[in-house]
Amino acid sequence: MGRAVGALTACLLLLSSTMIGSLSMNDVEAKAMPEEMDPKPSGARAYDNLANFVDGSYRQIDSDANKDRRGWIKSELEGMGYEVEEQSFTTDECNDCMNIVATLPGKMEDSWVVIGAHHDAICYSPPPLIGQTYPTCRSQGAYDDGTGVANLLELAEIMMKWGHTPEHTWKFGFWDYEEWQGSSSSEGGGKGSLHFVESVPEDVDVATYINLDMFGLNWPLTPPNLPTCSEDYFTLYLFASPIEDWSYYTERGLELTDDMREDAVRLQAQLVEILHEQLGYPVEWVRVIDDTKGNSDHFNFIQAGYASVWIRGMHEYIIEEGDTCEQTIKHAQTDTLLTLRTYAGGREELENGFQTALDALALFAWWDMNVSHGLGPSQYSEHGSLERGVGLGWLWFLLIPIIAVPVVWGSRIEKPDVFHSEQVMDAELLD
Numbered sequence: 001m002g003r004a005v006g007a008l009t010a011c012l013l014l015l016s017s018t019m020i021g022s023l024s025m026n027d028v029e030a031k032a033m034p035e036e037m038d039p040k041p042s043g044a045r046a047y048d049n050l051a052n053f054v055d056g057s058y059r060q061i062d063s064d065a066n067k068d069r070r071g072w073i074k075s076e077l078e079g080m081g082y083e084v085e086e087q088s089f090t091t092d093e094c095n096d097c098m099n100i101v102a103t104l105p106g107k108m109e110d111s112w113v114v115i116g117a118h119h120d121a122i123c124y125s126p127p128p129l130i131g132q133t134y135p136t137c138r139s140q141g142a143y144d145d146g147t148g149v150a151n152l153l154e155l156a157e158i159m160m161k162w163g164h165t166p167e168h169t170w171k172f173g174f175w176d177y178e179e180w181q182g183s184s185s186s187e188g189g190g191k192g193s194l195h196f197v198e199s200v201p202e203d204v205d206v207a208t209y210i211n212l213d214m215f216g217l218n219w220p221l222t223p224p225n226l227p228t229c230s231e232d233y234f235t236l237y238l239f240a241s242p243i244e245d246w247s248y249y250t251e252r253g254l255e256l257t258d259d260m261r262e263d264a265v266r267l268q269a270q271l272v273e274i275l276h277e278q279l280g281y282p283v284e285w286v287r288v289i290d291d292t293k294g295n296s297d298h299f300n301f302i303q304a305g306y307a308s309v310w311i312r313g314m315h316e317y318i319i320e321e322g323d324t325c326e327q328t329i330k331h332a333q334t335d336t337l338l339t340l341r342t343y344a345g346g347r348e349e350l351e352n353g354f355q356t357a358l359d360a361l362a363l364f365a366w367w368d369m370n371v372s373h374g375l376g377p378s379q380y381s382e383h384g385s386l387e388r389g390v391g392l393g394w395l396w397f398l399l400i401p402i403i404a405v406p407v408v409w410g411s412r413i414e415k416p417d418v419f420h421s422e423q424v425m426d427a428e429l430l431d
Contacts (some may be wrong), residue, residue, distance in 0.1 A: 026169040033359060037366055038164040039158050041358035043351035049076075050142065050150035054337055059121040061094045061177050070119055073174050073410045076153055077102045080160045082172075089176075089195040092186045097176040099192045104159060106169035110203055113368065114171040114236075114306075115149025115155065115210040115361075116193060116297055118178030122331055127319045131183035140341050143314075144330040148212035149174060151354055155361050164369040168207055178213075178297055179331075193297035197304045208267060209301035209308040210361070214330060217343050218313030219285040224343060229325040232285075236356055238275070239291035240268050240309040241302055248292050254303050263307035271309065274360050281356070311357050314343070 033040055046214050053072065057065035077084050082102035089097050100119070121141025125132035140146070156172045175192030200206060223229050223278075232416035241264035242249075271288045275281045291298070291310060298308040317328045329335045344350035 009272065018065075025408065034366060036370075037040075037162075037362065039161055041154055041158055041355070041362040043354035043358060045157075045183040046151045046354045046358060047347060047351050049153045050146050050261060051337060053149055053153075054140045054142050056140060058123065059119065059141055060123075061120050061179075061181070062096055066120055066176070067096070067098075068242045070098055070174065070176065070288070073100045074117060074148065077156065077172070080157050082156065082160065087192075087195060087199065089191065091191050093181050094177050094191065097192060097195075099176055099196055100174040101158060101196065101390055102172040104156075104166060104170040104172070106166040108168055110205065111202075112164075112170050112171050112200075112206050113168045113208050113210070114173060114196075114206050114301070115152060115212065116173035116196075117152045117173055117212040118145045118175040118192060118297060119149050120176050120179055120192075121145075121335075122179035122181065122334060123335075124182045126332065126333055127317050131180070131185075133182040133184065137333060139331065139333055140336045142340050143214050143217070143328075144336050145178070145213045146337075147216045147313075147340075147354070148216060150428045151358055152212055154358060155365065158362060159365050159369065162366075162369055166365070166369040168368055170368075172364075175297055185241040190297060190300055194300045197306075198340050200304070206301065206304070206306040209298060211298040211301075211308065211310040212357075213296045213310060213312060214315065214328075215311055215313035215357055216340065216350050218353050219282065219356055221349055221353045223314075226324050231323075231325040234285075234314050234325070234353075236281075236286045236314045237315065238271050238286070238288045238300070238309050239293075239312065240264065240271060240288060241307045242290035242292060245290055245292050248294055249299075249302055252294075252303065254305075257305070260305055262305075267307040267309060270364075275364055278363060279360060281360075285416060286356070313353065321414050 005304070033039065053069060055069065055072075057069060059066040059069050074084050074086070077100070081103075085101045085103070087099035087101055089099075091097065104194075121139050123132070123133070123137035123139035125134075152172055152174070152186055159170065173193070173196055175196065177191040178189050178193065180189040181187075209350055215236065217234050219233045221234050233276055241260070241291075242263050243261070246254065250256055268288050275286050275288065276283055291302075291308075294302065296310050296312075298310045301308040314326050314328060316328055318324055318327050329339055340350055341347055344353060
């Protein structure tokens, strides 16, 4: 991975983001979605994926429903033409866990773009008694994280149909065992993505990781009409590798390097370029911000030194934020497809929420797949100059597709292999 100019500050990010926007707008015809892109991503198809995947089942780890649904994911990917790897692993709490990973080979075998979503689900009590499980608690996990699975399948399908070889090798990962198993569990969550990270060959670099976990209930959707809710829209959050405050990660063992800082600046500028310069999304409602809680699968990638972003929509417990517009349904029996449609205002609205992230993801992917065909910003190279507004390898990464959605507050993660569980309120809520 080409490295950038040096450790850049947050002020430099603001300056360089502006210059990058200027560069792309002047030298590359700005198109929200290129006319040549065929097919374009579809929120409607993503909805169909979600309906087929959820299937009324409770996908807790080690359950028959979990195994059935991961088999369904594998079958869908193989039907698209992918070679699919089954990554089996065990933990103290899981005897038969499995990631499903599909690969789209790129020109660079040793530089990957990884995009992932977890396929398991959990049900337990919300605050203030977090993590209390009970026999009748069953969740469809439609939002958490059927939405991520459904949209990842849509992205994988259109990228295969484009028929171009990407610059980077793309990995589509469907992680098992993201969810903490409750207050009686002997371990935290995040086990599937950790297993993947630990299996990355030493000579391979993950250029970017994109985490899809709970979105669709985001801009341009409006929250339910509640007396205590005054927000115009649900927010789409892109929680990215931090630029300023790395304390959450360094306190959990990350040895922070200048390269990681530079990659974080690069990643956030990429996101700003795609979302706000190219697609024209409103800054107020589609926000690129430092991630300082790490409570989803992107944590393991950041701890391994890889620039990462988490895409997330409606996201909080009211007890944590006092925000009735953003009350999450994660981990609850109400996490159903019906609830999602109700919050969204109907199926079509939910499809529009999916479309927001899908368009951005597709544009990142399109650039990476078409730079050699003159359909993307082909003048970007590793040999750019500061006079053009960016530096060296930093420009190269404008070609890498990435975006992000949604957040889940909770889980503290102490080590790369275990999500931290020392406090009830702040704890094991691996979304």
